[in-house]
Amino acid sequence: MKRIFSQTFGVVGAIIEKDGKIALVQELINSGKADAGKWNQPAGWIEVGEDMIEAVEREVEEETGYPFKAKAILGIYSLVRKDIEKELNGTPHAIKIIFTGEIDADNQKQLYDDVSDMNWFTPEEIENMNIDELRDLDIKQEVKDYFAGKSYPLDIIRHTVQKK
Numbered sequence: 001m002k003r004i005f006s007q008t009f010g011v012v013g014a015i016i017e018k019d020g021k022i023a024l025v026q027e028l029i030n031s032g033k034a035d036a037g038k039w040n041q042p043a044g045w046i047e048v049g050e051d052m053i054e055a056v057e058r059e060v061e062e063e064t065g066y067p068f069k070a071k072a073i074l075g076i077y078s079l080v081r082k083d084i085e086k087e088l089n090g091t092p093h094a095i096k097i098i099f100t101g102e103i104d105a106d107n108q109k110q111l112y113d114d115v116s117d118m119n120w121f122t123p124e125e126i127e128n129m130n131i132d133e134l135r136d137l138d139i140k141q142e143v144k145d146y147f148a149g150k151s152y153p154l155d156i157i158r159h160t161v162q163k164k
Contacts, residue, residue, distance in 0.1 A: 016100070026119070043063075056099045073154065074098040
């Protein structure tokens with residue numbers, strides 16, 4: 001699907017912690033895309049009609065290989081990517097709903113085909129990453145919010161499909 005950046009769009013993602021480290025996935029290295037090779041949190045677009053909780057659980061499993069169970073919302077973040085607007089012929093502005101939860105560490109499957117690698121990073125390593133290494137710099141704030149204990153219940157989400 002061709003993405004056109006004339007309005008904000010919805011993204012779900014996750015901050016996943018294990019032993020004090022945060023899971024990041026590496027965007028496909030030879031994809032030819034603006035963010036090729038950069039590290040990102042497991043995240044992706046919410047498909048039309050998709051429930052946000054189902055979307056984040058799907059995206060995390062696709063990108064990390066681990067089944068994921070959302071437990072809480074870390075926060076809602078607004079990210080404007082002026083750094084790639086020329087390449088995309090528009091300004092991407094994501095409204096990111098970021099979740100926390102648990103992975104099934106004993107049940108990893110193959111990584112999705114648009115991810116080159118997955119690894120665990122300390123908060124300090126993430127804080128020291130620059131725009132050439134870290135796809136979305138707001139991840140630094142998300143990690144700080146996570147370790148500060150920010151959390152909102154999943155039941156603040158209401159998903160309605162209106163039919164005639």
